[in-house]
Amino acid sequence: MTQRTQIRSGGRAARRAARAAPLASHLRPIRPGMPGGAYTPLTPLQMDQIHATALDALEQIGLADAPASGIAYLTGAGAILGDDGRIRFPRALIEDTIARANRSVTLMARDPQHDLQLSGHRVHYGTAGAAVHLVEADGRNYRECGVQDLHDAARIADTLDNIHFLQRPMVCRDITDNLEMDYNSIYACCAGTTKHIGVSFTEPGFVKHGIEMLHMIAGGEDKWRERPFVSNSNCFVVPPMKFATESCEVMEECIKAGIPVLLLSAGMAGATAPSTVAGAIVQAVSECLAGLVYVNAVKPGHPAVFGTWPFGLDLRTGAMTGGSGEQALLTAGCAQMHKYYDLPGGAAAGITDSKLPDMQAGWEQMCSNVMAGLSGLNMVYEAAGMHASLLGFCHESLILGNDLIGQAMRCIRGIEVTPDTLSLEQIREVCIGGPGHYLGTEQTLGRMEQDHVYPTFGDRTSPKEWVERGKPDLIEKATVRKEEILAQRSAARFDPHLDAQIRARFRIYLPT
Template sequence: MNASSSRRSGGRSARRASRAAPLSDEMRPIRPGLEGGRYKALTQDQIEKIHNAALEALETIGLADAPESGVKYLTDAGAILGDDGRIRFPRAVVEDAIAKSNKQITLYSRDGKNDLDLSGTRVHYGTAGAAVSMVDIEGKEYHHSTLQDLHDACRISDVLDNIHFVQRPVVCRDIEDNLEMDLNTIYGSVSGTTKHIGTSFTDPSYVKSALEMLHMIAGGEDKWRERPFVANSNCFVVPPMKFATESCEVMEECIRGGMPVLLLSAGMAGATTPSTIAGAVVQATAEVLGGLVYVNAVSPGHPAIFGTWPFGLDLRTGAMTGASAEQALLSSACAQMHQFYGLPGGAVGGISDAKLPDMQAGYEMMCSNVMAGLSGLNMVYEAAGMHASLLGFCHESLILGDDLIGHAMRCIRGIEVNDETLALDQIREVCIGGPGHYLGTDQTLARMQVDYVYPTLGDRTSPKEWAEIGKPDLIEKAIARKEEILATRSAARFDPMLDAQIREKFNIYLPA
């Protein structure tokens, strides 16, 4: 081999090694918190009409069924309790709550490596849904979800770059006692991932025990309050326009315990909200604004995510659909309302009505994930793994969803236009005395990882290559990836001494 060919070979080897090495955060083509907001489902005039309609609904209709403690908090803040038991909110009271609200929320990770900045139009994708069944992808069947299923979902999410947070994707149906279920949900989640966790509680009295466990995991109450790594997903309203009494009491306990709150209004268009997209957004906005008054009456500036979460409905059958084009528009409009108030917000994206990860699931999941991201939704919940309109969760679909969300995030990033990317010098060099193509140029090689997202499991081979490598199946690849992840011990597992202390104090169902 002559010297020149050796140099060329060495150069190629070095470039290959460089491309194989993990990219720094600055070099990655996509990363958590990319800024969206380029897509506008609503005009400014439409946003203001929805805002004014929501304020009128709060002032003239109000919300019913607040707990006794909530009535006091709200009336002390200036809301009015009517003879009909409904609490009405003067416009000035709502505007005061918006002004007091925390607009610079960071959702913390346990290890500090995956904190989520919810300012502006920064976008983050994660799980949610509390499905009651798991999808058996090989048997094409559904079975009851368990604590192990939840723990495994968190372990898988922990290693997926494009899953930024983990809100409880499944219910632990193998635990009958509600207190033990809530505590094991926290244990199973936090020991599976160091990313930010979302969970809920079935009774306000359970929050104290949960906080005790979280203080142990954090290393003390002071450290927990400094960096709370679990948030309360709280369905504080029962649409239309009623407080969920017990959930409100849970919310109060969580606020006092320093836990961030997701104010979640989950009406169904045509059933528990108006059937029109605009009407559903008005009601959800009004309900969450009422919740915002509540939170800031308990503790001004407490971290609260504006969770307008209206779902679509198939009006032919009455079945919920989380995967329609209307759903994508609902979440996009909600994102704009969050931005109108300058408040961190979250809504639905990525749900599929399909029962298995097939072509239907792919187009449904991509549609709403892309639109939510382009709209600048801070927290896109249920973005991966959710099937059968939230009834089923699938580990393999979660893994495939990581690829899908990667493409969605590249759309969010958009197109950079500057002297370098306009590439006029490249065009001149290649066309005048050059090779007549851009393959292998320094500029192409330098930007191939910075500008382009490559699928982890998606197949881009030619039909000939595909046949030569055994015609790999996407689902089989996802199964293999799941088994590979779960064959390795959780990187988020607790120190053995801490784990023993937790198990001594709480009845933990997961094997040690």
């Protein structure tokens, strides 16, 4: 009896060791770029109505406050500058731009295995935002975030399979000079991850400094232009229906430098966008269509992400809310409009209004992340780590978000119905002369890793085992993992010679 127990224990240990080893990419149950699109809150007629209304808005209302350079580009493309200073867009111009726009964009990474193919309903999750606080989960505190916190977020994201890109989630509040903040943000992110990175520039004149650093990291301008691994998150509009003059000038410089652009329209429903879900989507679509004309007027075919990011508002208080059901619908509806135009697109999901990684954070993050993925959103921005309606970012929440997004991605993958998965022969073998259960059958063991996503930190033990293990706490486990990651040198760190060259040219705040 003892011998049998030992044999079973050894077999179990071997199976556990095999499960702990990384699966080959083709065997993983979830992977970047899986197609969504099963969830469609808008009917085809409703999408036609949104499109027609957006065309009306662009033709009749237009956008104000374009810079002089933008006016020249847009009117040269066929837009009309009115006596009131607003630029209006004839329907034919919009429709021609949509017809000529890229149907597929590849956002590249320093490591090609992390390249993101944006087309169809391919779904990718990542970070974003401009949080001004770091959430210290262990002490339940908020403090101003700095460049080290941003670098640590990049290092953590680099280790997480379900975080597919890193758009800068925090601003470096410890760097007061805006130029130094911009290029230090690039350095902190690139030294932390080899995944695709998104950054912003404060002023047009700062782009040349950032691109100089990127040329150094890439190994030259030719190599940078061949594989641009950083994109520009550009708030080119100030809703409602105004161009952000300086951001437009930044966008022009980024396009000339070969930096892919995220056209980001971020109106707040009820404040800077209509309070209805449909109306907020109409305005976001209108503004991004205008931006698409702008980009293609500067350089036809330049890679651009259609970034409709309308946010919700709690109309009782006027405070932004990113964790509402309305926010999830806004994002899913925008994703459908991206596919209506067959354009690579992105929107915001995974935001929580909760101040800490708690139950409220869990339900809010999962709701919008699942709906965004099921709707086939190419780029799910702000999917992990964002708290307090974008005011706070939490490293532990980023780690736990990797688990959460893994479950969301399993929902995206859906249900495969094949002769094998229908399992008639397995049912026959188990029920007729078999053991009467499916535990240990060849199909169960053979598919348990391919069909199922297992949480790293989620606790599935019984209450008895939970007590025996000392009642482990989810946040404490995430904190331990954070410290393990940060105790190791970044896998994305620069060659010492290159790092010395960068530091000789730029004032880098991160210690060597």
